[in-house]
Amino acid sequence: MKFASVRIITADIKPLVQFYEQVTGVTLTQYTADFAELHTPSATLAIGSTRTLQLFGGEQVANAADNRSVIVEFRVDDVDAEYRKLADLISGSLVQEPTTMPWGNRSLLFRDPDGNLVNFFTPVTPEAVKKFDQ
Structure with missing residues (x-):
């Protein structure tokens, strides 16, 4: 098994993409309006909009901006x-x-x-x- 990435689900990916580009100095790869990735040599941070949750069974799968752990x-x-x-x-x-x-x-x-x-x-x-x- 190989650890691939962590994904953040958000209601609007633009502010998060801009933020992570600013703090890391790395340009994220934006594949669609709903999905982007920050690639580093050791891991990937993915950012997906809440619209991508439909592909995983519906919006109840994750709550944007609700992480406390x-x-x-x-x-x-x-x-x-x-x-x-x-x-x-x-x-x-x-x-x-x-x-x-x-x-x-x-x-x-x-x-x-x-x-x-x-x-x-x-x-x-x-x-x-x-x-x-x-």
Whole structure:
């Protein structure tokens, strides 16, 4: 088995596509007006409109902008530099400024336009660096 992607369901994909392009600096591939993907070397973040739920059995399958259990995480080279670069963009959705966590990552936590949690992190302890460099 190979992990492929995580998909966010939203009522309007345009704001999310723009947001993720701004915060990651990566242009998303938009296949249709209802589906886009952000490709990275390690994983893909898919964004689908609520209209795509019809293909999975109906709109009751997922609720847009209703996530309270998942954090979308991106490993970055320097989380403090990313914070300085994004401070104005995420000021209204900032959850936590860069903080070193007990497991050795320095993390910046904020919300996307739909309220989904996003974590930018950099491993900073020798143990965390070793874990991600394997």
